[in-house]
Amino acid sequence: MLTLHIAPLLRRAPGDEPVPGQAVLVGDDRVEAVGPLTELTEAYAAVRVRRWPGVLGPGLLHDGPLPTAPTPRERVHALLRQGVTAVLAEHLADPSLRAAVDRSDLLVLPTAVAPTLRPDGRADLAVHDVDGVCLVTVVAGRIVHRRA
Structure with missing residues (x-):
């Protein structure tokens, strides 16, 4: 639609x-x-x-470590509340955090690229x-x- x-x-x-x-x-x-x-x-x-x-x-692109929160899901939600739609792969070494990012459909980038x-x-x-x-x-x- x-x-x-x-x-x-x-x-x-x-x-x-x-x-x-x-x-x-x-x-x-x-x-x-x-x-x-x-x-x-x-x-x-x-x-x-x-x-x-x-x-x-x-x-927005978030180019630093994800915010701290009790769970990976809450860390991702903190980004969504800021307007973030992309993160850098280098900050997703924790498999549970990477899984939460993947479930949210945030774009994972190897390097910083300005969104347009x-x-x-x-x-x-x-x-x-x-x-x-x-x-x-x-x-x-x-x-x-x-x-x-």
Whole structure:
């Protein structure tokens, strides 16, 4: 099912200035399109729409050890609450931690690569408010965290 993710501002890559009037179209686990909201709503009038407050952008890369918590699952969940959708393999030596990361569908990278929103890329998104608090995390097209 196609889903159009809309927020007041969209950032395609870390460090980019967020721009208004843009949206991301997601199908399954891939980004189908990134572009002007008016064009995407005209071209895909029947899709499910998710409207978020804040700035929509690519999920974050966590490039250090995972946060401490009582269980591997809680360590992964702490990342999802921050908008993290990718981690570095070097920090996953513990097999139980690696299993928890794999179950969550977080992207495991051999080296740090800046995340971007681009057509045919994996649908890893995050929405942050003006204070930087993560409101929503989408991993491979699935909402895995939503702030209450």
